[in-house]
Amino acid sequence: MNAIVKPAEAALDVVRATLGALLGDRLQTSQALREQHANTATGRGTEAPDLVVYPLNTQEVSAILRCCWENGVPVIAFGAGSSLEGQLNAPLGGVSVDMSRMNALQEVRAEDLLAVVQPGMTRKALNHELRATGLQFPIDPGADASIGGMCATRASGTNAVRYGTMAENVLALEVVLADGQVIRTGSRAAKSSAGYDLTRLMIGSEGTLGIITEVTLRLRGIPEETLGGVAAFPDLDSACAAVIVMVQIGLEVGRVELLDAAQIRACNAYSKLQLEEVPTLFFECAGSDTSARDAAQTFADIAEEHGATSINWSSDRETRNKLWQARHDSYWAALALRPACKGLVSDACVPISALADNIAAAQADLLEKQLIGTILGHVGDGNFHVVLMTDPEDMEEAPKVSAFLKGITERAQAVGGTCTGEHGIGQGKMAALAAEAGPSLDVMRAIKLALDPRQILNPGKLFGAAQ
Amino acid sequence: MNAIVKPAEAALDVVRATLGALLGDRLQTSQALREQHANTATGRGTEAPDLVVYPLNTQEVSAILRCCWENGVPVIAFGAGSSLEGQLNAPLGGVSVDMSRMNALQEVRAEDLLAVVQPGMTRKALNHELRATGLQFPIDPGADASIGGMCATRASGTNAVRYGTMAENVLALEVVLADGQVIRTGSRAAKSSAGYDLTRLMIGSEGTLGIITEVTLRLRGIPEETLGGVAAFPDLDSACAAVIVMVQIGLEVGRVELLDAAQIRACNAYSKLQLEEVPTLFFECAGSDTSARDAAQTFADIAEEHGATSINWSSDRETRNKLWQARHDSYWAALALRPACKGLVSDACVPISALADNIAAAQADLLEKQLIGTILGHVGDGNFHVVLMTDPEDMEEAPKVSAFLKGITERAQAVGGTCTGEHGIGQGKMAALAAEAGPSLDVMRAIKLALDPRQILNPGKLFGAAQ
Numbered sequence: 042m043n044a045i046v047k048p049a050e051a052a053l054d055v056v057r058a059t060l061g062a063l064l065g066d067r068l069q070t071s072q073a074l075r076e077q078h079a080n081t082a083t084g085r086g087t088e089a090p091d092l093v094v095y096p097l098n099t100q101e102v103s104a105i106l107r108c109c110w111e112n113g114v115p116v117i118a119f120g121a122g123s124s125l126e127g128q129l130n131a132p133l134g135g136v137s138v139d140m141s142r143m144n145a146l147q148e149v150r151a152e153d154l155l156a157v158v159q160p161g162m163t164r165k166a167l168n169h170e171l172r173a174t175g176l177q178f179p180i181d182p183g184a185d186a187s188i189g190g191m192c193a194t195r196a197s198g199t200n201a202v203r204y205g206t207m208a209e210n211v212l213a214l215e216v217v218l219a220d221g222q223v224i225r226t227g228s229r230a231a232k233s234s235a236g237y238d239l240t241r242l243m244i245g246s247e248g249t250l251g252i253i254t255e256v257t258l259r260l261r262g263i264p265e266e267t268l269g270g271v272a273a274f275p276d277l278d279s280a281c282a283a284v285i286v287m288v289q290i291g292l293e294v295g296r297v298e299l300l301d302a303a304q305i306r307a308c309n310a311y312s313k314l315q316l317e318e319v320p321t322l323f324f325e326c327a328g329s330d331t332s333a334r335d336a337a338q339t340f341a342d343i344a345e346e347h348g349a350t351s352i353n354w355s356s357d358r359e360t361r362n363k364l365w366q367a368r369h370d371s372y373w374a375a376l377a378l379r380p381a382c383k384g385l386v387s388d389a390c391v392p393i394s395a396l397a398d399n400i401a402a403a404q405a406d407l408l409e410k411q412l413i414g415t416i417l418g419h420v421g422d423g424n425f426h427v428v429l430m431t432d433p434e435d436m437e438e439a440p441k442v443s444a445f446l447k448g449i450t451e452r453a454q455a456v457g458g459t460c461t462g463e464h465g466i467g468q469g470k471m472a473a474l475a476a477e478a479g480p481s482l483d484v485m486r487a488i489k490l491a492l493d494p495r496q497i498l499n500p501g502k503l504f505g506a507a508q
Numbered sequence: 509m510n511a512i513v514k515p516a517e518a519a520l521d522v523v524r525a526t527l528g529a530l531l532g533d534r535l536q537t538s539q540a541l542r543e544q545h546a547n548t549a550t551g552r553g554t555e556a557p558d559l560v561v562y563p564l565n566t567q568e569v570s571a572i573l574r575c576c577w578e579n580g581v582p583v584i585a586f587g588a589g590s591s592l593e594g595q596l597n598a599p600l601g602g603v604s605v606d607m608s609r610m611n612a613l614q615e616v617r618a619e620d621l622l623a624v625v626q627p628g629m630t631r632k633a634l635n636h637e638l639r640a641t642g643l644q645f646p647i648d649p650g651a652d653a654s655i656g657g658m659c660a661t662r663a664s665g666t667n668a669v670r671y672g673t674m675a676e677n678v679l680a681l682e683v684v685l686a687d688g689q690v691i692r693t694g695s696r697a698a699k700s701s702a703g704y705d706l707t708r709l710m711i712g713s714e715g716t717l718g719i720i721t722e723v724t725l726r727l728r729g730i731p732e733e734t735l736g737g738v739a740a741f742p743d744l745d746s747a748c749a750a751v752i753v754m755v756q757i758g759l760e761v762g763r764v765e766l767l768d769a770a771q772i773r774a775c776n777a778y779s780k781l782q783l784e785e786v787p788t789l790f791f792e793c794a795g796s797d798t799s800a801r802d803a804a805q806t807f808a809d810i811a812e813e814h815g816a817t818s819i820n821w822s823s824d825r826e827t828r829n830k831l832w833q834a835r836h837d838s839y840w841a842a843l844a845l846r847p848a849c850k851g852l853v854s855d856a857c858v859p860i861s862a863l864a865d866n867i868a869a870a871q872a873d874l875l876e877k878q879l880i881g882t883i884l885g886h887v888g889d890g891n892f893h894v895v896l897m898t899d900p901e902d903m904e905e906a907p908k909v910s911a912f913l914k915g916i917t918e919r920a921q922a923v924g925g926t927c928t929g930e931h932g933i934g935q936g937k938m939a940a941l942a943a944e945a946g947p948s949l950d951v952m953r954a955i956k957l958a959l960d961p962r963q964i965l966n967p968g969k970l971f972g973a974a975q
Contacts (some may be wrong), residue, residue, distance in 0.1 A: 072854075153750055153859040154756065218951070224948040224951055230889075237709060264758060291731060332798065336799070379938075462700060463701050488704060488959075491955055
C-alpha cells in the first residue's frame with residue numbers, strides 16, 4: 042500500500058469548482074464548519090477537511106465521488122459526528138460529505154418487519170416515526186447517531202445482548218463506490234446465501250470502501266411487557282458471575298448493564314438518583330407479560346444467589362425510563378465528576394469468563410496510575426468501557442492515559458478478545474488493529490485496494506502499523 | 509476476469525508428485541473416489557477432480573495450496589458432500605481437498621458459550637460431544653453436514669428463525685488463502701468493530717476465497733423446556749397468515765415449518781405418521797417451563813384465530829423427536845412418492861408478506877407443468893423449498909423442470925427476495941446470482957481476484973453471466 046499524500050491545490054480547485062457548480066450553497070468552506078466536521082469526541086487533534094458538501098440524493102453522492110475520484114481528492118462521509126476514534130478527521134484534507142440532509146424514512150413494511158431509510162436519519166428520529174406501528178429499531182449506541190454512521194462503525198449498545206449489533210440488523214444497503222458507481226447489496230429476505238456478504242463487508246468499514254446512501258433495516262416488535270430494575274452487589278466479581286450464569290442458561294434478558302461504584306456515584310449526582318454506591322447491574326426483561334415476569338424473577342433469583350444485597354424491579358415505565366436515561370447519560374455524569382476535564386472512553390470486548398478479571402485489572406491500573414475513571418459495561422456481551430476524565434493541560438497525565446488505554450487493549454487481546462466492541466478503529470486504534478488482525482490485515486488491505494485503488498475514501502484510517 | 513482453463517498435464521504431474529511425497533496414501537486417484545468427491549445431490553452431471561487428498565492439519569492444507577498455487581491447479585474443498593448446487597464439481601479438474609480427517613473438537617469453553625472445531629467435524633458429531641454440557645450448536649441443515657461446509661455455504665435450517673444462520677453463529681475462523689498463507693479472522697469476543705468483517709466474508713464464499721481450517725462457534729444453552737406440535741390448516745394462505753402474525757408480535761418460537769398437503773402425505777407414508785393431509789405447521793416453543801408454555805399457548809391461539817382445524821402439542825420428547833425426524837426426512841419421504849426418481853430442491857427466500865403468494869404460484873406452476881413436487885418451508889424466515897421428483901430419463905420433462913426452477917427464482921427476486929436462502933450458488937444458480945446482484949457482482953469479482961488472482965480456488969462457481 043503506497044503512502045497516501047495530500048492532493049495538490051490545483052486538484053482541490055477543480056473539485057471546489059465542479060462541486061460548487063453542482064451544489065451551489067450546499068458546498069461550504071467556512072473554517073468553523075470545516076472544524077465541526079472533523080469533530081473528534083476524544084481529545085484527538087482536529088484535522089479539518091477543505092470543504093463540506095451536503096448531498097440530497099444518491100445521484101449527487103455519486104457525482105461527488107466521481108469528481109473526487111478523477112482528481113484524487115479524499116472523501117470522508119459524515120453522519121451525526123458522534124464517532125469516538127477520530128473516524129471523521131481529515132488528515133489529508135479533502136471533502137467531508139455531510140449526509141444529514143439525506144435523512145428520510147423512505148418505507149416501512151410492518152408485515153415484513155423492515156424499514157428503508159436514508160443514512161442521515163438518526164436512530165431516535167426513526168423510532169419516533171415508528172411510534173404508531175408497534176415496531177422499533179432497537180440498536181442504541183449512547184449518542185443519537187445516524188443510521189449510516191452506525192452501519193459504518195458496526196455500532197451496538199445496550200440492546201445488543203438481545204437483538205445483536207448493526208451486523209445482525211441490516212438486510213440490504215445501497216452504496217456508492219469510490220469511482221461513483223452505485224451498487225446494491227443484500228435483499229429484503231430475512232436470510233440469503235447468494236454470493237459474498239457485501240452487506241456485512243460494508244458494515245464496519247468506516248467509510249473506507251464506499252458511502253452508504255440507503256439502508257434496509259430489520260425492525261422488531263415492541264414487547265408486550267418490559268420489567269426493569271437494579272441489583273446491587275458487594276463487588277464486581279459477584280455481579281459478573283451472576284451475568285455469566287444468566288447468559289449460560291440462555292435467560293431472555295433484554296439488557297444487562299454493569300456500572301461500578303464510581304459510576305453509580307456519578308449517576309446519583311448527575312441524574313438525581315439514590316442508588317447504593319456499589320457495583321450494580323441495570324437490567325430489563327421483556328416479552329409477553331408472563332415471560333417477562335418469569336425472566337425477571339429468574340434474574341432476581343440468580344442475582345440473589347450471587348450475593349446481591351438489594352434487587353428492585355418495576356414495570357412502571359417512568360421508573361424504568363429514568364434509570365435507562367441515567368445509564369445513557371453516564372458519560373456526561375462521569376465528566377461532571379471532574380469539572381473542565383475531557384472524556385476518553387475505552388472499548389474492549391472479551392469472552393465473558395474473562396470479564397471480571399479484565400475489569401478488575403482496569404480498576405487496579407486506574408488506582409496505580411492515579412487516574413480518574415468510571416467503569417460501565419454491556420456485560421452480557423463481555424463489552425466494557427472505562428470513561429477516563431483527563432485534564433488536557435496536565436502534561437504528566439497524557440503518557441499515563443496512553444499507557445492505561447494500551448493496557449486495556451492488550452489485556453483484552455491476550456484473552457482472545459478485541460480492542461473494540463462497538464466504537465471502531467478510526468485513527469485511534471490502528472496499532473491495536475494491526476496487532477489483533479496479524480496477517481489478516483493484509484487481506485483487509487487487498488480488499489481496500491481492489492475497491493478503492495486511488496485510496497480516496499477516508500484515508501489514514503484503519504490501516505496502520507502495529508506498535 | 510479472464511477465462512479460466514484446465515491446467516496442463518505437466519502441472520498436474522508436478523502437483524501429483526509433490527503432494528504424493530507429502531501425503532503418501534492420503535493422496536488418492538481411483539476413479540470411484542474421484543467421482544464420489546464430485547458428488548452432486550441434484551441431477552447435475554459429475555465433473556470429477558484429478559486427485560483427492562486428505563490433510564490432517566493446517567500445515568498440510570497450507571502446503572497443498574502453495575503447491576497448487578505455484579502450479580496453477582484448481583483446488584476444491586470437500587466437507588461432507590451434502591451441498592446441493594454443484595459446489596463440489598471440478599469442471600477444470602484439479603485437487604479435491606477432503607477435510608473429513610480434520611474433524612476434531614478442539615476446545616469447549618462452556619462459560620463462554622463457544623467451541624473450537626476442525627472443519628470436518630459434522631454438526632451431529634459436535635452435538636454428540638456436547639451432550640454432557642447442557643449446550644448445543646443449533647444450526648441444522650437437513651444433512652449431517654460438516655461445520656466447514658456449513659460455513660462455506662452459509663447454511664441454516666429449521667432453527668434459524670430463533671438462532672440465526674451460520675453468519676450469526678461463527679465468531680472466528682482460521683483460513684488458508686490461495687497461496688498457502690494462514691490467517692485468522694474474528695475473535696472470541698461476542699462482538700467486535702475491529703476492521704473489515706472477514707469472518708462474514710468467508711462465510712458463504714463457497715471455497716472461492718480460501719479453505720477454512722478451524723471454526724470458533726457460538727454455542728447455546730439447551731432450553732429447560734421444549735414443547736412441540738402440529739397445527740393443521742384448511743389452506744396455505746391461512747397457515748402463512750398465522751406465521752406472519754407470530755413473527756410480527758415477536759413470539760419466541762423455536763421453530764416453525766410449513767409442509768403442504770403433498771408433503772404431509774409423503775411423510776405419513778415414509779415416517780408412519782397419521783397426520784391429516786392438509787397444509788400443516790410443525791412448531792416448537794422453547795424456554796423456561798413457564799415461557800415455553802406461554803409461547804405455545806400463544807401459538808395455538810394465533811393458529812386457531814387463523815382457522816387451524818386441529819392443534820396438538822406435547823412436551824413429550826419422543827413424540828417431538830418423531831415429528832422432527834419426519835421433518836428432517838421429508839426429502840427422502842418426497843422421493844419415495846415416485847420410485848426411481850431423482851430429487852431436485854429449489855430454495856427461494858422472500859419477505860414474509862410475499863410467502864403465501866410465492867408458494868401458491870409454485871403450486872400452480874407444478875399443476876400447469878404436470879410436475880410432481882412437495883413444498884416445505886422455514887416459514888418464519890420466508891424460506892421455502894419445492895422438492896421436485898424428476899425422471900432423469902424423461903427428455904420432455906427436463907425443460908419443464910428448468911423453467912419451473914427459473915420461475916421460482918424470478919418470482920422471489922421480483923418481490924425483493926433472493927434466489928437462495930441457504931443452499932448457495934455453486935454452479936446451479938450463477939445466472940440467478942448475476943441477475944440478483946447486478947453491478948455488485950463486479951465487486952465480488954474484484955474481491956475474488958484480489959485474494960485469488962490465479963483463480964485456483966473452486967473455479968467455475970459463483971461467477972457467471974445473467975441469462
